[in-house]
Amino acid sequence: MLIENIRLFLTIAEKGSLVAAGREAGLSPTTVSERLAALEAHYGVVLFNRTTRSISLTDEGRILQQGAKMLLAELGDLDTRIRHGAETLSGPIRISAPIDLGSSVVADAISDFTRQHPAIAIELFLSDGYVDIVGQGFDLALRFGKITDSTLRTRSLGAYRxxxxxxxxxxxxxxxxxxxxxxxxxxxxxxxxxxxxxxxxxxxxxxxxxxxxxxxxxxxxxxxxxxxxxxxxxxxxxxxxxxxxxxxxxxxxxxxxxxxxxxPKPLQMMFPPGRAQPRRVRALADAIAAAIARKKSDIAQEPRP
The missing domain is CATH 3.40.190.290 (D-Maltodextrin-Binding Protein; domain 2)
Incomplete structure (x- = not known):
């Protein structure tokens, strides 16, 4: 029941209200409120700041949200490996990338990856501006330049003029x-x-x-x-x-x-802080890194413009 209450907690955080979360989960507002109260009692903390018009995560709620996403992702991976074999990858991945790079090299890498792993569902968000990886729930993101947020984990993809x-x-x-x-x-x-x-x-x-x-x-x-x-x-x-x-x-x-x-400016892949990524995220990260490395090699072999 604890896991199901955590799932419901994430739905409340995503929808921004108990009523909307109940509608999504097929539960009455009373049941949602009772299960949230049970989760808060379990941890001994308040997870949401509540007013008559809105709710927002407390500091403890944000910590639980971050950890719960990774926990449930790992549980999903474990379930898949037990049911379908260790080599099967499944589940959702949310990725953010710059528009030009994302619609070319990254998009091609995703196409190849999903052909190999049809049980994976990928949401690609293209933006050349700042993206809050943790707040917006991304599993990984690509960005040019130095990363100022020291809490994020990074993987270098090379430097480019x-x-x-x-x-x-x-x-x-x-x-x-x-x-x-x-x-x-x-x-x-x-x-x-x-x-x-x-x-x-x-x-x-x-x-x-x-x-x-x-x-x-x-x-x-x-x-x-x-x-x-x-x-x-x-x-x-x-x-x-x-x-x-x-x-x-x-x-x-x-x-x-x-x-x-x-x-040259560095290109980096960023991940949310915390424990290791689910296998499906690591696999996609490797596929994108390999695609960019091939692109870099192609550029190096061409005459300088």
Whole structure:
């Protein structure tokens, strides 16, 4: 009964109300309230702050929520291994990735993975902004740059250059910037990363670095869209080599200011804090890491743009 009460607790936390949780579980509000009270009595703590209009998790509730998700995931893995054999993977995985990388390399890796493991259900959330892995219930996430949250576990996926590039038609119409300062006279297509505007572009090594403010006529929070705009000749972009390698190879985009490139930025896979991930999450993480490693190898074998 304890496990079932914990499942109900997670449903309450997800739905934000006892009534909605009862509707989801097919239970009356009274039964939901009684079972929540039993769970709180078991642990000797209050799990929700309750008002007449809303409920929210207490600190103890957040700790239980985090641990309960991992516990139930591990129980699901154990059940599958006993019922269907040790090699079978099943269950849900929630993953967050940058839009451009997520819709290409990550999406392809997921397609291959689910063909091999049809009992896995994957939800892929694409966003170039900040994602609260724990609060939003993600099993893993990919992000460029340094990770400031020291509580998260990370796995390095290598480091990648950011390349300034544009379509040939844009360069023919507006000329080639010869140094970073020349970008002030160009239309730069700008990414919005969550609440942060990526309008300060960095160049050079740490000892001789330059930070150049840029501006332009088009801004978006979609990395794939900003790359499309660049291919159409609207302006200059700054994107990871993972995103633009194919466009550079086919000539849809050309690299600019290569001699001023900043040091590569790390790409990292992040996991919620706590115990080891379920086997299905570890397996998907390995598949994505392998796909990105292959992409990196392909890029390394191509001539520098």
């Amino acid at each position: 950011r390349i300034v590039c544009a379509a040939q038609r844009y360069v023919d119409a507006h000329g080639v910037p010869r140094q970073p300062e020349d970008l002030a006279q160009h239309n730069c297509l700008i990414m919005r990363l969550g609440t942060v505007l990526d309008n300060i572009w960095h160049f050079g090594s740490e000892k001789s670095s330059k930070s150049i403010p840029v501006r332009g006529s088009m801004t978006t929070n979609d990395g794939a869209l900003v790359r499309q705009w660049a291919r159409e000749g609207h302006g200059i972009i700054l994107k990871s080599e993972l995103d633009v390698a194919e466009d550079l190879r086919t000539g849809k985009l050309i690299a600019l200011l290569e001699e001023y490139s900043a040091p």
